[in-house]
Amino acid sequence: MKLLRKIRRTGRGVGNHFVEQHVRLLPFMGPLRRYDLEKLRHDSHAAVNVTLLAVSQAIAFAAIAGLPVVYGVLCTGVAALVSPIFAASRHTVMGPTNATAFMLFSFFSVNPGLASRWSELIPLLVLMVGLFATAGALLRIADLMQYVSRSVLVGYISGAAVLIIANQLTHLLGVGAHIGDAASLVSLVAGLVKALPHTDWVTLLIGAATLGGYYGWKKWRPRWPVFAITLVLASALFGTLIRFQIPPFAGAETFTNYTMQDLAPRVPDLMRDGIFNDISALLGVALAIAFLASLENTLMAKAIASRSGDHADVNQDMFSVGMANIASAFAGGMPASGSLTRSVLNFESGARTRFASMFAGLLSLGLAVLIAASVDWGVPLIAYIPKAALAALVIALALSLFNIRNIRICLRSTTDDSVVLVTTFVATMLAPLHVAIFIGVGVSISLFLRKASKPHLVEYEFSDEGELREMGEKRKRPIPAISIVHVEGDLFFGASELFRTQIQRTVSDPAIQVIILRLKNARHLDATSVMALEDLIRFMREKGLHLIVSGASRDVYRVLKHSGVLETLQNGCNRRAGETNLFLGSPRNPNLSTRSALKRAQQLLGSEKADIRIFYDPNQAKQTS
Numbered sequence: 029m030k031l032l033r034k035i036r037r038t039g040r041g042v043g044n045h046f047v048e049q050h051v052r053l054l055p056f057m058g059p060l061r062r063y064d065l066e067k068l069r070h071d072s073h074a075a076v077n078v079t080l081l082a083v084s085q086a087i088a089f090a091a092i093a094g095l096p097v098v099y100g101v102l103c104t105g106v107a108a109l110v111s112p113i114f115a116a117s118r119h120t121v122m123g124p125t126n127a128t129a130f131m132l133f134s135f136f137s138v139n140p141g142l143a144s145r146w147s148e149l150i151p152l153l154v155l156m157v158g159l160f161a162t163a164g165a166l167l168r169i170a171d172l173m174q175y176v177s178r179s180v181l182v183g184y185i186s187g188a189a190v191l192i193i194a195n196q197l198t199h200l201l202g203v204g205a206h207i208g209d210a211a212s213l214v215s216l217v218a219g220l221v222k223a224l225p226h227t228d229w230v231t232l233l234i235g236a237a238t239l240g241g242y243y244g245w246k247k248w249r250p251r252w253p254v255f256a257i258t259l260v261l262a263s264a265l266f267g268t269l270i271r272f273q274i275p276p277f278a279g280a281e282t283f284t285n286y287t288m289q290d291l292a293p294r295v296p297d298l299m300r301d302g303i304f305n306d307i308s309a310l311l312g313v314a315l316a317i318a319f320l321a322s323l324e325n326t327l328m329a330k331a332i333a334s335r336s337g338d339h340a341d342v343n344q345d346m347f348s349v350g351m352a353n354i355a356s357a358f359a360g361g362m363p364a365s366g367s368l369t370r371s372v373l374n375f376e377s378g379a380r381t382r383f384a385s386m387f388a389g390l391l392s393l394g395l396a397v398l399i400a401a402s403v404d405w406g407v408p409l410i411a412y413i414p415k416a417a418l419a420a421l422v423i424a425l426a427l428s429l430f431n432i433r434n435i436r437i438c439l440r441s442t443t444d445d446s447v448v449l450v451t452t453f454v455a456t457m458l459a460p461l462h463v464a465i466f467i468g469v470g471v472s473i474s475l476f477l478r479k480a481s482k483p484h485l486v487e488y489e490f491s492d493e494g495e496l497r498e499m500g501e502k503r504k505r506p507i508p509a510i511s512i513v514h515v516e517g518d519l520f521f522g523a524s525e526l527f528r529t530q531i532q533r534t535v536s537d538p539a540i541q542v543i544i545l546r547l548k549n550a551r552h553l554d555a556t557s558v559m560a561l562e563d564l565i566r567f568m569r570e571k572g573l574h575l576i577v578s579g580a581s582r583d584v585y586r587v588l589k590h591s592g593v594l595e596t597l598q599n600g601c602n603r604r605a606g607e608t609n610l611f612l613g614s615p616r617n618p619n620l621s622t623r624s625a626l627k628r629a630q631q632l633l634g635s636e637k638a639d640i641r642i643f644y645d646p647n648q649a650k651q652t653s
Contacts (some may be wrong), residue, residue, distance in 0.1 A: 051165050051347045056113050059381050064188040067380040074377035075387035077253060078370050078573075079643030083395050084256040085370070087413065088422050091126035093132040094143075095362055097410050098286040099150065100124050101396045103361030107352040109389025110380035115348035116341035117329040121354045121370040121385045126425060127316050127324060128365045130188050133195070134461040135313040142309060150301075151296040154311045154364075155357035162317035162350030170342035173326055173474055179438040179448040180468040181323060182431065184561060185463065187456025189429035191616070192422065194220065199419035200226025200235040204280075213457045230276050235420035238262040242424050251372075259413065259421060269411030274577055280413040285408030288400045294360035316462035317363050319469075321353070322346045332375055367651060373562030444475040450486070469527065510629045512622065515550045541573055543627040546622060548613050553587045562593045569599075574632050578611040578625035607631075 055318030069198045082104045090100030100123075107122040132153075136143040165172065194216050203223035207216070242258040269277040297303075327340045333340040345366070352364045374384055402409045438449040458465065565575050577597065580588075588594040594610065601607040609628065611621035 051344055055116060055344065056114065056382055059118070059383070063381065063383065068207040069376045070380045071384035071387055074379035074390055075383040077377045078108075079386040079391040079395065080253040080256040081373055082121070082123055082367075082370050083392055084253075084259045085367075085425075086124055086392075086408070087128040088418055088425065089126065090362065091415075091418055092126065092195070093124070093129040093362055094136065095132075095150065096286060096290070097283055098290045098396075099360065099362040101131075101143055101399070102291070102359050102394065103390050105392035105396055107363055107364035107389070108357040108385050108392060110355040111347075111348040111352040112385045114344070115352045115382060116339075116344035117332065117371075118338065118382040118637045119332050119336060119371055119379055119384075120325070120366055120382075121374050121388060122318040122325070122343065122349070122364045123367050123370065125187055125321075125324060125365045125367050126192065127185055127312050127362045128321055130192050130195075131313070131317055131320060131461040131465070132363060134191070136513040137382050138460045139309070139313070145639045147294075147396055148297065148300075149306060149310065150362065151294045151357050151360065152306060153299075153314055154353050155296045155363065156307070156310060156314035157321065158350045158353030158355075158357060159316045160315055161221050161322055161346055161353060162264070162352070164318065164322060165347035165350055168343050168344040170322060173323055173515040174340065175336055175473060176323065176469055177445060177448050177476070178327070178434075180452050180465070181327065182434045182438050182464055183449040183452030183468055184320075184456060184461075185431075186435060187453045188461060191216075191456065191461075192426040192429075196419040196426070197225075197547045199281075200232060202226075202231030202416065203353075207504060219503050222576070226359075230280055232412075234266045234277075234280060234414050235416040237266075238247075238414075238422060239420040242421060251376075253295050253426070259418065261407075262414065262417035263412040266414045266417060267278050270414060271412060275617075283413050283415065283418075285403050285410040285427045286395075286400055287403050290360075291396060291400055292360070293358055293434040295358055296350045313462040316465050318349075321349050321363060321365035321466055325349050328368045328371055331342070333367070335387055336375060340483060353636040356468070356493045391452050398543050405456060410595075420512050438469070448472045448475065467633075482562075482648045509539060509633055510544065510626065511537070511542070512544045512546060512626075514546040514548075525637065537582045542576065542632055543568070543573070544576045544578055544622065544625045544629060546579045547584055548581070550584065553584055555591065558587060558593050562596050565593075565596055574609075576609045576611070576625045576628055578621040580610060581619075582615060585610070585612060 057229070065299070083101060085096050086100035086104035089098075089421060090097050093099070097581055104123040107124075111120060111122040112118075142149060191213055191615045194213060197220055201220070201223070201227050203595050204336075206223035206226045207219035240259060241261065242254060245252065245254045245258055266277060266280070267282060270282055325345050325348075326340075329342065329345045330340045349365065354360065356364050367493045370388075374388070377384075379385075399409050435449070438445045440446075447470060448471050452464065455464035455467040458464075570573050574599070577584075577588075585594075588597065588610070601609055605629070611624045614620045
């Protein structure tokens with residue numbers, strides 16, 4: 029029966045874990061009931077602006093990932109349409125992004141055996157990303173992302189930007205055929221250097237003109253959708269010259285247009301032979317993309333919330349990342365994440381509600397159908413886009429990823445931040461990106477745990493006025509056989525060994541027979557720290573010493589009781605006589621528990637020689653007992 033009660037109590041605790049701050053299934057229903065024509069007008073205007081940028085970027089990000097254009101366009105439309113249904117942020121616009129696209133490219137670059145099967149593996153990979161993000165939201169994993177240093181993302185994005193630029197230079201210079209498979213930045217740069225004599229000057233001219241036009245438009249009209257405008261103009265000019273074989277542009281590479289058949293859903297085939305082998309092979313990169321997409325979305329949602337005044341619900345937004353990727357998997361798209369550029373444009377264009385993103389998704393899907401239909405009309409729109417022109421625009425986007433201010437802040441703030449930034453950046457240069465991101469996260473969490481795993485232990489005494497004060501090195505203990513040790517900080521598993529070591533060092537003083545642990549400000553006891561406490565109690569008992577706990581909170585009491593360590597602590601106490609080795613804290617009189625613990629310590633020592641005074645309220649008279 030006792031075991032059954034413990035199981036039932038544990039079940040209630042798990043249930044409460046999901047009830048508190050639970051993920052809402054359809055948070056868009058409230059805004060829908062309050063929707064009106066004024067909001068529709070603002071949302072529609074914002075949606076048009078976002079669509080122009082989103083579709084052009086979708087083509088670029090599909091090119092970065094090494095996928096056909098249709099994967100990016102479908103992801104842009106479907107993710108922007110589905111994510112607002114589940115998101116907390118009303119300005120978030122989801123779709124493919126630089127960071128996730130290049131992680132996808134990096135994975136298949138170092139796994140050429142899988143790269144030949146991308147058409148059947150991409151839907152499975154995106155589905156796994158969605159399931160990981162959804163499960164993470166239900167488990168409230170997004171709350172833990174606050175412990176991942178921002179320096180990780182700054183270092184990763186900076187490293188990814190370098191890799192994107194190096195990769196796109198092969199298209200800008202027209203030397204892709206002269207560079208073999210490059211699994212790292214070093215091999216890619218070495219290949220570029222060797223291929224320089226084979227530079228196609230026509231391709232370079234197209235890219236340079238496109239890049240010049242982009243920065244010219246950006247300086248002249250910074251609020252316009254410059255990326256989309258430049259891509260359209262470069263395609264209209266150079267694409268036409270290429271399509272009509274006008275020298276010297278004849279032979280320059282353009283993209284292949286997709287057809288209506290390519291818009292058919294690509295449902296992941298989960299029943300085929302070897303599916304579990306594929307899941308095993310994709311597990312690492314799927315987890316990495318889900319983590320990166322959720323981290324990107326969390327930081328983006330918080331950044332916009334700081335401007336809009338909204339409350340950022342990171343777990344709800346992580347849930348929307350999961351659902352958007354699941355939808356993208358069945359629609360035949362690539363992985364989706366929160367796009368900072370499109371979300372900021374959505375906010376600055378005056379979007380009032382989440383429906384602006386849904387309208388942008390519908391418009392994007394309409395454009396996707398229009399592009400496919402253009403093949404039947406004899407004017408394949410995508411086929412007019414020169415690869416060199418898009419490569420130049422992607423390089424411009426990558427250059428914008430270098431946030432010099434953020435890099436400077438990370439390098440100058442603390443040594444830990446600079447170590448995390450440099451380590452993550454170097455990892456992106458040497459390792460596949462889905463490995464590099466976790467190297468950065470591992471270093472970040474390790475440095476955080478190093479700080480958090482050092483509880484502050486100070487020996488205290490009572491002053492003549494009855495106040496607890498830190499004991500000076502030159503003062504003698506008022507009661508030589510008793511040591512009052514104040515514990516402040518986290519006592520989770522990372523701090524348990526340090527806690528035990530410091531207490532044992534205190535016990536090494538031969539004059540001490542009783543230690544009073546003040547746990548008033550101790551937090552986050554777990555199984556490891558409780559077992560360390562139990563080992564400490566037994567260690568002291570073997571030496572004929574005593575341990576008393578004072579100031580414990582109700583949470584500490586529950587952990588000690590449920591774990592069974594309370595029985596070890598209370599061993600030897602005459603319960604009928606009211607003896608106890610645990611004294612709970614009193615919010616109204618914080619030192620009362622310590623006074624009671626001191627009296628218990630004197631009882632154990634068989635001495636009543638010390639006068640114990642306690643200061644219980646600065647506005648009232650002192651109490652003497």
